[in-house]
Amino acid sequence: EAQVTQNPRYLITVTGKKLTVTCSQNMNHEYMSWYRQDPGLGLRQIYYSMNVEVTDKGDVPEGYKVSRKEKRNFPLILESPSPNQTSLYFCASRLGTALWDEQFFGPGTRLTVL
Amino acid sequence: QQQVKQSPQSLIVQKGGISIINCAYENTAFDYFPWYQQFPGKGPALLIAIRPDVSEKKEGRFTISFNKSAKQFSLHIMDSQPGDSATYFCAASGSNYQLIWGAGTKLIIKP
DSSP states (O other): OOOEEEEOSEEEEOTTOOEEEEEEESSOOSEEEEEEEETTTEEEEEEEEEETTEEEEOSOOTTOEEOOSSSSBOOEEESSOOGGGOEEEEEEEESSSOTTSOOEEOOOEEEEEO | OOSEEEEOSEEEEETTSOEEEEEEEOOTTOOBEEEEEEOTTSOOEEEEEEOTTOSEEEETTEEEEEETTTTEEEEEESSOOGGGOEEEEEEEEOTTOOEEEOOOEEEEEEO
């Protein structure tokens, strides 16, 4: 089944404790991205990657890191999480960079930073 | 500053009625306008999309109306059903490949 998977689905952590949210897609997509979803703000892009070893900042990159060593994986790293990073996070992928390529989303990771 | 403004925040419609959600954008360079549907506990999924060379696109009960001069576009759901209850997001994109999202509309269809 073609899909985007994220792990973990739920995570409660404390301020300053490094964490990684994994994302993997099995559709051979070139483009992957991370979003955070907050009430009243819609989805905001954190980072995106147009191909292996190519990553770029989105609208809200502060406090986050990403890497794209393999085409299928795009982990999101929070080196020192803070309470304002409590949010619902989505990984997404699409075939290429054409605007009309459909973007597929993972099921989301709900992160709480205490 | 939000570049895509979506209204209303929430909407209650009777079964069989028409649901209408509106979006307005500022950047005239946007040339792709998708709508996404999100059910609780799930990621958003593409519902329907339009490019500015047409004024309307219809897929089943879902229609996008696009007004380029007013920089507005809207989603119409005809014969709304309880299964349509979800959060709907409009978005817009230009040549930088990034989607700019509206804040979302929570739609409830009352049986």
